Amino acid sequence: MFLLVVFAAMLLTSCNKDDSNPVEPNGNGGGSNTNPSGQPIPAISGSSDGVMATISYEMETLPGFPAAAISLGxxxxxxxxxxxxxxxxxxxxxxxxxGGSTFYITPSPSNPTQMLTGVSFDGSNHSWQVSGGNGIPALNGSVQSPRSFTVSNPTNNATVSKASGINVNWNNPSSSSRVLIVLAPLNNSNQYYTAEDLADNGNFTIPAGDINDFSGDAMLQVVKYNYVDVSTGGKNYYIISEVVKSVMIKIN
Structure with a gap:
């Protein structure tokens, strides 16, 4: 029952356009509130006419309970x-x-119990097909998923000092994946820090000078992702597969 409640909350969050999920399909990135997936999606360099993403999202919950996890398309x-x-x-x-804008998502607000099947985040392929319409051509393509990982530092509910920056560590580094890091205070200030297109080498330090105004409770998200560019009909579309790990911290 607890996990079902968590999943419902995660789905409601995913369908709420929020500035802490900063990246949009047209590649404009940080500051946008037009990513209704509810999860950070990298703004790949260059213009984009669309994005298709498979997302494995995991959030640490209460001590003694397993992390809540869900896969999204x-x-x-x-x-x-x-x-x-x-x-x-x-x-x-x-x-x-x-509001006159269409997006695609599973689980969806109209069918929150529908889950993706046959979509694993273990280096397997995620293959997409779009029938096309309204200026979007029929297209298809696939991307290899990244593999799962854990964030070892900071740990969930840790109190961290920003004086020397915040050191972030994760395991299972890979030369074939890239990393996006998002730090979002939970004080409704609409502030957040992002670092994108990082090497997946297992560590990164968020510079102290970039988070001077951050304090209190915050969400840290580490995102491993792979992507391919599909060009057709003179337009570019990105297919992304990502694994998102979230921990809650307190910044001093």
Whole structure:
């Protein structure tokens, strides 16, 4: 029951457009509030006409309880146009329209119990097909997923000093993946720090000078990702697979 409640909360969060999830399909990145997946998605350099992403999200919960984990499929095209049917590894994503903008997500607000099947984050391929429509051509492509990992420092609910920067460590480094780090205070200040396209070498220090104004409770997210660029009809689309690990910390 506890995990079902957590999953429901995570889904509601994923469908709430929030500045702590800063990246949007058109590649503009930080500061945007147009990523309705609810998870940080890297803003790959260059212009993009759409993004398709498989996301493994894991959040540490209460001491003594296992981490809450869920897998998402998400896609958005152009400025939120309907691109027909969208599938990943045989899963047809739910289509949602809000404020005249369409995006695709599974689990979806209309079907929160529908889960992705046949989508693993173990180096396997995630294959996409889009039927096309409204200026979006039919397209397909695949990306190899990154492998899961753990964040070893800081630990969940740790109190950390920002005086010398915040050292972040994770395991299972890989030369084939890249890393995105997001630090978002939970004081409703709409501040956040992001570092993108980092080497997946197992460590990174968030510079003290970049977080001078941060204090109190915050969420730290470490994202491993792989991506491919699909070019068709004179447009570019990115297929991304990512593993997101979140821990809560207190910044002094």
């Amino acid at each position: 998400f896609a958005q095209f152009g400025q939120g146009v309907d691109a027909g049917n969208v599938t990943v590894n045989g899963n047809t994503l739910g289509k949602t329209t809000q």
